[in-house]
Amino acid sequence: MFSGVDDGRARRGWVPRAAIAVTAVGACCAALTSCSSEPAAAAAVINDFASAVSQQNIQHAASLTTAPGQASTELTETMDGMHASNVEAKVLRTVGYSDGTAGFTLKTTYHWNTGGEGDETGTAKRREFVVETQGTARELSTGWRVQWEPAIIYPGLRPGGRINEIRTDARPAPRVLSRRNQPFMVMQPINEVVIDTSRTENIGRTVAAVARVIAPMAPQVTSDVILKKISSSPGEPVVAVALRDPDMKVLAGDPAKIRGVTVRRTERLVMTDRQLSSPLEEGLSNYWQAIRDATAGWQIVVQQPGEAPNRLDGHQGPAARNITTTVDPKVQRAVGIAAIEVAQPTTVLALDARTGGILGMARNQAATDRGINIDGEYTTGSSLAAVFDAVTAYAKAHNIGTDEVLDRLGLGVAFTVPGASSPQRNGLGVERIDYRPGEVRASMLNVGALGVALGRAVAGEKSAAAPYIVSGQVTKIEGGRLGSLDGDLVRPILDAMATTVRRGDASDLTDAKGLRALVGTNGPDGPGWFLGIIDNKVIVVYTEGQRSGTAALQAMQKYLKVR
Numbered sequence: 001m002f003s004g005v006d007d008g009r010a011r012r013g014w015v016p017r018a019a020i021a022v023t024a025v026g027a028c029c030a031a032l033t034s035c036s037s038e039p040a041a042a043a044a045v046i047n048d049f050a051s052a053v054s055q056q057n058i059q060h061a062a063s064l065t066t067a068p069g070q071a072s073t074e075l076t077e078t079m080d081g082m083h084a085s086n087v088e089a090k091v092l093r094t095v096g097y098s099d100g101t102a103g104f105t106l107k108t109t110y111h112w113n114t115g116g117e118g119d120e121t122g123t124a125k126r127r128e129f130v131v132e133t134q135g136t137a138r139e140l141s142t143g144w145r146v147q148w149e150p151a152i153i154y155p156g157l158r159p160g161g162r163i164n165e166i167r168t169d170a171r172p173a174p175r176v177l178s179r180r181n182q183p184f185m186v187m188q189p190i191n192e193v194v195i196d197t198s199r200t201e202n203i204g205r206t207v208a209a210v211a212r213v214i215a216p217m218a219p220q221v222t223s224d225v226i227l228k229k230i231s232s233s234p235g236e237p238v239v240a241v242a243l244r245d246p247d248m249k250v251l252a253g254d255p256a257k258i259r260g261v262t263v264r265r266t267e268r269l270v271m272t273d274r275q276l277s278s279p280l281e282e283g284l285s286n287y288w289q290a291i292r293d294a295t296a297g298w299q300i301v302v303q304q305p306g307e308a309p310n311r312l313d314g315h316q317g318p319a320a321r322n323i324t325t326t327v328d329p330k331v332q333r334a335v336g337i338a339a340i341e342v343a344q345p346t347t348v349l350a351l352d353a354r355t356g357g358i359l360g361m362a363r364n365q366a367a368t369d370r371g372i373n374i375d376g377e378y379t380t381g382s383s384l385a386a387v388f389d390a391v392t393a394y395a396k397a398h399n400i401g402t403d404e405v406l407d408r409l410g411l412g413v414a415f416t417v418p419g420a421s422s423p424q425r426n427g428l429g430v431e432r433i434d435y436r437p438g439e440v441r442a443s444m445l446n447v448g449a450l451g452v453a454l455g456r457a458v459a460g461e462k463s464a465a466a467p468y469i470v471s472g473q474v475t476k477i478e479g480g481r482l483g484s485l486d487g488d489l490v491r492p493i494l495d496a497m498a499t500t501v502r503r504g505d506a507s508d509l510t511d512a513k514g515l516r517a518l519v520g521t522n523g524p525d526g527p528g529w530f531l532g533i534i535d536n537k538v539i540v541v542y543t544e545g546q547r548s549g550t551a552a553l554q555a556m557q558k559y560l561k562v563r
Contacts, residue, residue, distance in 0.1 A: 042102040042137050043094050045144040050106060053089035065148035066140070070159070078153050081164035082129075082300075084110040092132070102137045102144075106152065110165070112298075129165070129300050129313055131155070160305040163312070168297040170319035176269070176284055177324045179357065183272045184327055185284060190268040191248055193255045196237045197230060200260025210240050210261060213253040217243060220365065242268065276332055279347075279373060280361045280420060280469065287419035287470060288323060295320040324471040325419065326357030331537070331563075336362035338559035344545035345370045346555050349444045351538040353455025356465040358420060358448075359537065370544065375414075375421040377441040378542060381522025383529035383549075384440065386496035387411070387450065394489045405489065407480030410449025410464055411442060416476040420469045421445060444540050451531050451538030453482075454497070454516070457490040458533065497533070506530075506553065511560040521549035528552040535563070 045064055052061035056079050062072035079087070092105040110129045133155055136147040150157040157163070176185035193210060200206040204223075207230070211223045218241045229238045243251075256263045269285050271277075297316030301309040328350075335348040345367040350359040363372055372378075387409070395402040406412030415421060445467055453464035464482040466475040497516035500506045506517045517532040528548030530541035539559060543551040 039096040042144045046104050049146050050089040050091050065146045067148040071148045077162045085113040086111045100139050107132050163302050168316050174320040175322045179326050191243045192264040193240045194237050194262050206260045209258045213255050217247040283420040291320045328359040332360030334563045335360045337562050338555045339364045341558040342551045342555050347372050347542045349540040351448045353536045353538045356452045356467045358469040375443045379522045380440045383520030390492040408483030409453050413480040414478045415445045418473040448540050455533045457485045530556050
């Protein structure tokens, strides 16, 4: 009887007695013979088993074996470990023996469809792994069944063994570089402090202990913050905080010794300067991850109990190139200090006034809690009144629609900025309405693009430019087109900005030589905006809450002092 397990005898010329019998009758080569009592029934069960494997119907496949429980467990582990797009199991040959058994050869092909026809690494976009195994079926009182052995999955596989498809990533990992080609974000070892509520009887005591231990490095991660995370993911382990290796040395204790807490080692893309924090980090991390995904490799490994994994197949292309951005760490630090200067929700965005490159973005904790982001749409109130007056007058004088004029300035379009803005965004920049305060909505990207258009006009440029953050990546513009910057369109706006600084709401700002600005609110409860052009930079401040216009000026004043 063939068991499918190579015990070495076949390599030494040993031939199973059943095989000799098959040769003697001369009729058991490629199809089931009449050597056994019910060969057709055996073939039917074997083919049914192969069909169930192809359909990944584990329970049915297991029910056709002599050990359904063991077969179900090991087939499930195989399918979970290989996570193929589809599986094709085919019976190549079946041979019946006079002792009431039947041997068969099973060819199993695992397919992965990853889309496209290929990439720069040479990794095939459609790939497969093929394995041939030997198995046996026997006739029991309940009918024919496949004799279950793990070797049906892979030759020589033992109980407790498994085959897996695993991802591989080329080294070194790409770095995210600043505009000066210095590392801005790099992959580093990270320690995640994980709380598992199912492993502690007193969650309040556990959370308090964790907050106390991590306080020297993460004082903002209080018990209330951790409990909020836990309540948002009931029953799931929660990462209370992620710390770098040097951070672990200054904690007030070992978090792993707290009941219900483990410290999980991983790697993560982080800012090289631990003092910097930015909402841009998420978008850049997502872009970096997409690059890693596109250049990822793969391996098929067999893991036998008590042995190191053994590579069976795989491919790994070269490492991805570093990602160059427009971020300026010095500007990022300045906008970060400006944002935390204000108690109410405050977000500050800085762009290059000539190119539209995003130099930095920051928000305080209150703005983070509110979920304020770079492409969310917020009411502009009176802050852009001078812009809307100029747009209306220009459109009337030139007999064109105000929509087209808004688009030219970057206000009437939607931007998708690779590495910065969310691809799930649904809205378009400014709503197409009559420009009544409290009704117009725009994103920080829209207001930033307006500032860039005006900054380019000051520098003598004749057209607007879309914001961007990754060098070489083009920003997608929807809902209209950017356009020319006619003098009779931008001049009234620039004049209003100069007036605002000389004797208007921004006249009290100091260290503001050369500043042009617009500032305003949407009533006493906000929100408030500040749009400024200074030092060849566009600064956009967005605040919420009462006296938000004053808060926006406060943040801008801090930026001017620390820039």
